[in-house]
Amino acid sequence: MGAFERAPEMRLDVEQTITTESGRPVLFVWADGGDFDAFEAGLHNDETVVDPTLMESLPEQRLYRVYVADDADTTVFPTDAEVGASRLDASFTVDGLHTRMRFPDRDALRCYRQRCAERDVEMFVHRIYRGDTTDENGYGLSPKQRQVLSLAAKRGYFEVPREISLTELADELDISAQSTSERLRRGVDQLVSATLAPESNLDS
CATH class of the missing domain: 1.10.10 (Arc Repressor Mutant, subunit A)
Structure with missing residues (x-):
């Protein structure tokens, strides 16, 4: 995301992801940790997103809605459904996308990794958990x-x-x-x- 060039300290936490009728992903993200004015200036010139809108402004955080551009080559969200994966959380920094995901099996993970490679998206797996090592909500939280x-x-x-x-x-x-x-x-x-x-x- 080119907006990080203007505000490299910024962190974006994805609160919600929806898809339009045309299949375009729409992200609702909380931004914090950087220069909001510089970030917003970069966001409006960012070719990977369309129609960025400020939804809520707090002293230390701001909520934005952004449509992912149709020609954004690094978009891998549609691949989630293809392999039966679900995202538990996701955040963006200047270093890239950081996410926790649940896959039905190892084959699905391998398939997802292959799809990322086909899109020239680098993927690094930091840790893998077995499905029976944690509960569905995480840490036993309701x-x-x-x-x-x-x-x-x-x-x-x-x-x-x-x-x-x-x-x-x-x-x-x-x-x-x-x-x-x-x-x-x-x-x-x-x-x-x-x-x-x-x-x-x-x-x-």
């Missing part, structure tokens, strides 16, 4: 716990000082502050148990 933790992180709830209050967070989720607090507490407890607790047991 969908509601994952939702509140993700939103809290994006909105700066864990920053010092906090950029959003518990009440404001609850309003965005359309639930009570008490329910929000309980989901946060249980979610954090589950993350600690799933990540730190196993290491503690090994050390004891």
Whole structure:
């Protein structure tokens, strides 16, 4: 993405991906960590995207909607469906696309890698997990716990000082502050148990 030439420190986290009737991918991405003015100037001159639109602006983050250009050679999202893969998360930096994906089997992964090679897209696999080593939601989190933790992180709830209050967070989720607090507490407890607790047991 050429916009990174203007703002190389920027990081884009994909919040949602949809496809138009014509098959063109549409990305909703949260941007943070760089010069927003420089990034937006580069975004409007970027040949890989079309019609970039600012959807939401926060002190440290901005949400954009971008249509992927038809002639963007590095587009590999259509390949996901071809091999039965699903993206768990995705982010862009000046170094490229970083993503976690789920494949039905090793053959699907090999096929995906071949498709990337055919499009001259370099692909590096950093780690492979077996399907039975983690639960569907990741780290044992329920969908509601994952939702509140993700939103809290994006909105700066864990920053010092906090950029959003518990009440404001609850309003965005359309639930009570008490329910929000309980989901946060249980979610954090589950993350600690799933990540730190196993290491503690090994050390004891």
